[in-house]
Amino acid sequence: MDSLLDHAPCGFITLSANGDILEINQTLLSILGCRQDDLSGRPVSTLLTVPSQVFYQFYFVPLLKREKRVEEMHLSLQSPSGEEIPVIINAVQSEKDGKATTDCIFFPIRKRSEYENELLTAKKEAESALIALHKAHTELDMAMGNLKDQQRELVKLNRQNQRFKQETEKELELARKIQEISLTDPIDHPTIQIESFYKASRQLSGDIYGFYQIDDHRYGVILLDVMGHGISSALITMSLHSLFQRLIPGGARPEKVLNELDSHLHSLFQKEEEARHYCTAIYLLIDTKRKKIEYINAGHPAALLQSPTTGEQHELASTNIPIGMFEGAAYIPKTISYIEGDRLLLYTDGVTDFLGCNHLSPLLQENHSIPIGRLKQIIIQSLEDNQQPSQKTDDQCFILVDLR
Template identity: 60%
Template structure:
């Protein structure tokens, strides 16, 4: 590596396409308290905090591929001594000798605090000099001049932070679009009709769902609600989504799907209890040939089944939420049905404004209404209720007609 680059006043890092460390300058090695031989060839996850590992996989890598660059992204590294080091990272993908690599430049974020501390110290010194009259006018003028210089530096940092906030807003909007593209499209055929509604309380959501046609007669449906909402919950939903999409699409049994999701959450936070999240979930396998619904409800609001006679039945929870207790044994419940029934799955962002009684009445009073019209009616009810309250949770529901 060129000596100037090796000792530049910023960190420099080159990664392979799969995240392995290929090059790191001495400045970054000193910052992280490592030797090059300790990190060369290691995956970048070895020097990232747990949240940063998630952020790297779910946003850094997709953004590099999509935007062909990363500008002023905030991420946290972990030094050899266990110290968290927040940095601003810029990155560009490059092709060297037929190999895809990612060059990264890193700037530590602790400088602003240092400038603020220096500014406060300079101010105290100036005030002490004025009150005590122990310093000469020349020293006082020098202190005031230094204070002005620090203020200008702080103003410049504030401008940079404002630009960072703007860029972060753009990144959140892009992340929201990525999250929404993962949602499945309605299914309509002569056996089944499935419609859904999804709206985040913030830019990103902690709710996620999927429904899939497995073969001519079987359909898998899942709805999850991760604790909280916003960036942290959205990161977890995306990691869960990739897992349940693969499992359900392969026709894995409901109890095996829930067990894998539960294990995934325990693995995710086994080394960081402060970042621990749990999620409620309901998973169904509908067989239109056998006329049965296999389901597991893990701490989720009970789904509502309306049979062809209009009678309502709850698919209530028999298990705690995913990620709460290790070693859970999931057991599938089976609901036989006849044609002409309707199913409603929802998150607590729907029941909080409407209430379970209103949902029950909605199904009873509109049994003959198509699910497309019923979906629009539910959306209107939610909109009317939310005008009276402050919206504080993500909203999601799924309607299923078995014809």
């Protein structure tokens, strides 16, 4: 990016065909309070407030696809500190080196009210001057009339946007409550105890889990992490949830569960390849009578199985590719034995982003003899202690299982 554009009096971003940030000028970085490395390669939607993300997906993207340009669209950016920055965006789509890219210009409008007052003052002064300038009266009057029309239209659009923002926030809050209600409650039986923790990075989460009693001695435990964040990922998690909520309590085999989830993801995006999402998942079928665990790990972080006496750990590492990546993938389970007192920890990468893989295992070992409820609180406290104020958060979820 040349120096003039880098320090232009407006924000400038070049996006890939998928909406990922390829270039961003220093002016916009300064407005957001970010560094180039923080934003390169990220979806531009992550710079927006939640309502503006919805507006971007349902209005900006379709308009850009249809007309190859967007003019004077009102959105709101959000800085890492939480500041909301209203902007007007103009965008045009073109091809560079055979690849579709989009150039966007952002005009901050935080001082718009001051400018509008100045325009009104100028209008009054112009009207006074028109008395002595009868010849130019008609042309100036038309110009001011057009300006009034534009101002009224801007006020109308702003009111509509405000209503849309309020309605969207209400809908998102309702969706968040529905998502949380769908999560399963803890299990405390003579042969097994299961506790969980769930925290969305935004109003909606791309993580989902469930654990179910299948019969007197079999339990199914599943944890999934859909690629991305926000509304699109949350919609996919709820779609997958409705499927595994039917399969697992019915006693479906692990390979049946994962194959059905994989087929479902492929069916969702048959005609929209660009919108395709994939999902990491781990499913455990625990037989407390046989002391056996059948599991499939589809590209998910390795679960930990820990001995009750020595604290020695065994990883239930990835055995298959994530679901939704390639059609026809075969998901084959593995089987391990356990002894009474063994403990399991399943987690998403939002947990290790803060604690690190090299911290989580020792934390589990150091506390191998304490009750599972106390261990849960220690892990949560570690997540809170290691979170930096400016650090981007991911959805966080983990499951603890005591095998009695």
